[in-house]
Amino acid sequence: MESISIGTMFWMTVAAFLTFCIFSFLYRDNPFYRFAEHLVVGISAGYWIAILYHTSLTDLWIDPLFASVTAFGNAEGSVAGKIGMLMVNILPGAIGLLMFSRFFKKTSWVSRWPIAYYLGVSAGVAxxxxxxxFVIRQVAANMMDPRSIFGMIFAGGGAANFFQGIGEIIIIIGSICGLAYFYFSAEHKGIFGGAAKLGIWILMIGFGATFGYTVMARISLLIGRLNYLIEWVGALSGFFGS
Amino acid sequence: MRVAPQIPKAACFLFFIAVTAAQQPSGESVDSAPVTPETTSLYGDLAPGSPEGVTAEDQPNDPGSAIIVRWNLAPGDNDKDSLVSGYLVYRSESTDGDFALISSLPTGSTEFTDSGDHLINGNRYFYKVASVYPADTLFSAVSDAAVPRPQFFHTRRLMVFIFMLLFSGTTVAFIIQAKKGRKLYVRPIAGINAVDDAIGRATEMGKPILFVPGLGDASKVATIAAFTILARVAKKVAEYQTRIIVPNYDPVVMTICQEVVKEAYSSAGRPDAFDPKDVYFVTQDQFPYTAAVNGTMLRERPATNFYMGMFYAESLILAETGFVSGSIQIAGTDQLIQIPFFVVACDYTLMGEELYAASAYLSQEPQQLGTLKAQDWGKVAAVALMIAGIIVYLLSTGGGNSFTTWVMGG
Known part of the structure; x- marks a missing residue:
């Protein structure tokens, strides 16, 4: 077995210890879990500040701003264009700086302007x-030729064709009934209520399948973590045995 | 030895020279009899040629900085002859300037889209295309000038535009009706009706309410809906004089949540009761955030947990912890994959659009009710369009295909 350095062994043990700390939550809240929780929250908060500083503040604002300022020393390009670029880079920063007005009671209302701008633009783009x-594509995907669907089911093209035809009918009916469930202007009564009920049944069947699939994925994550602990025990015995 | 006279350069021909020599005592051969080079065309009867009909034009429906170059296949570029090994595309900013190679394309190519920051909107660009033969590279004539420009209207998004107009118009019409006092009916939704009961329960128990606005940023529709629900919950919380805790994943969302809660406390007549420290930022990392919220649930023991907004893999972890700590839980998300986890672990779940409907139902504000009504009409329009498409298919398969393509935008 390959020999493990004391440094590697130390960090493997720290990782195993923190894994046990998190697993201890299965029993109840305790100081070990609290320690691991605060450690991971603190480290990730610090890490993200560094990431955001480099990927957002410098990359998206400070660097382009400096570039647009230094562009005035360059003979190429029109002055009007350079002023335009400078304004394009100053404005987002200026709007962002308005957020700091929150720290002063008298001017805290100013911080609503960048928020309003952000929400307005986001909603408009979204x-x-x-x-x-989600709407146009779904609607277009449901526009199917009924003759080709019935052809698949009844023309005897094999089980694959048969089930594809049935699947396409379920998609069309499921979409219409699903929309009926999410129609809020009428009570779910009579035929409309029946369609809505069928819609929620189809949704629930879909959710059930998703649930099973995702739980399997989570179990594979647990197995991965348990494998790590087994590896750590092996490494530990090898380290002290050698 | 004498070298044969220089053969003229004509790369598309091969020359075969027959040399006859006789041994001489001096060691040097005598001159061979004169021969005429025998030529054979490498391309058979085909005359190689440059691509013709080279055109360059601004790419439509884009923000600019893209030009489409098109040409006809060069002679011999077909399955039968297979003489062309590819095409080279060159660009220049003037007809007589230096043309720079910008792309090499395989046989059969008749189009190339030149795009990127190197193209400046409003500038003129010229192109030429070369067909590559085994022994020749033949250049086309220079294209006409192409000028990249942004387009104001995306013609392939016509259906979206029509939907937007109809939706906006219907929304405004319903808002006007609601403002005039017309009662707009919204059917009861179980999860929404439970909101007030859950807040009342927290008040009776003397425990706080935990509102988790999800992991989405403020541009997500689900997060925007969460703000409205938070406003309603915070107002009730202020009226009932209990406490609300809002741990945030996104700093901008935190700022908005602080504003929303502060506003709700003010409108409830208790602005001084608002504690900004209860609406705080945790970290922008998924599982550390989850660990922190879990810890809050176990230490603060909230009577009610709200999960509203966008959630990912942490949904089940959060909902399970809330369930174990004995809280009433109401969740709402439009993340389809996460809905099943909330359904099994929460008391009430607002699925997909129910989340958007919840804010309108709770506030009963004309603007929100009008929007909800317009959404309902949008669903009716979507079903009608779907059925229309199926009918067109029944009438004519070709017509159905064309109709579907038109709806999809081109």
């Missing part, structure tokens, strides 16, 4: 994207 991605 609406057509959602319409295109």
């Amino acid at each position: 609406l057509p994207l959602y319409l295109q991605g």
Whole structure:
């Protein structure tokens, strides 16, 4: 077996210890869990500050701002264009700086402006994207030729064709009944109520399948962690045995 | 030895030279009899040629900085002859300037999209295309000038535009009706009705309420819906004089949540009761955030947990911990994969659009009710369009295909 350095063994043991600390939560809240929780929260908060500093503050604002300032010393390009670029880089920073007005009671209302701008732009951008991605595409995907669907079911093209045809009918009916469930302007009564009930049944069957699939994925994560602990025990015995 | 006269450079021909020599005592051969080079075309009867019909034009429906170059296949670029080994595309900013190679493309290519920051909107660009033969590279004529420009209207998004107009118009119409006092019916939703009961329970128990706004940033629709629900919950909390804790994953979401809760306390007439420290930032890392919220659940023992917004793999961990700590739990998300976890571990779950409906139902504000009504009409329009498509298919398969393509945007 390959020999393990004292440094590697130390960090493997720290990782195993923290894993046990987190697992101790299965019993109840305790100082070990609290220690691991505060450690991971503190480290990740610090880590993300560094990441955001480099990927957002410098990359998206400070560097372009300096570039647009130094561009004035460059003979290429028009002055109007350079002023435009400078404004493009100053404005987002200025709007962002307004957020700091929150620290002063008298001016804290100013911080609502960047929030309003952010929410307004976000909603405006999201609406057509959602319409295109989730509504139009779904509607178009349901526009199927009934003759080809019935052809698949009844033309005797084998089990695969038969089930594909049935699947496409379920997709069309499921979409219409699902929309009926999410229609809020009428009570779920009569035929409409029946369609809504069928819609929620189809949704629940889908959720059940998703649940089973995801639980399997989570179990594989647990197995991965347990494998790590087994490796650690092996490494530990090898380390002290050698 | 004498070297044969220089053969003219004509790369597309091969020359075979027959040399006859006789041994001489001097060691040097005598001159061979004169021969005429025998030529054979490498391309058979085919005359190689440059690509013709080279055009360059601004790419439509884009923000600019893209030009489409098109040309016809060069002679011999087909399955039968297979003489062309590819095409080279060159670009210049003037017809007589230096043309730089920008792309090499395989046989059969008739189009290339030149895009990127190197193209400046409003500048003129010229292109030429070369067809590559085994022994020749033949250049086309220079294309006309192409100028990249952004387009104001995306013609392939016409259906989205129509939907947007209809939706916006219907929304405004319903808002006006609601403001005029017309009662807009919204059917009861179990999860929404439970909100007030859950807040009342927390008040009776003297325990706080935990509101988790999810892992989405403020641009996500689910997060925006969560803000509205938070406003309603915070207002009730302020009225009942209990406490609300809002741990945040995103700093911008935290700022908005602070504003929302502060506003709710003010509108409930208790602005001084608002403690900004109860709406705090944890970390922007998924599982450390989850660990911190779990810890809060176990230490603060909230009577009610709200999970509203976007959730990912942490959904079951959070909901399970809340269940173990004995809280009433109400969740709402539009993340389809996470809904099953909330369904099994929470008392009430707002699925998908129910989350958006919840805010309208709770506030009963004309703007939100009008929007909800417009959404319902949007669903009716979607079903009608779907059925129309199926009918068009029944009438004509070709017509159905065309209709579907038109709806999809091109």
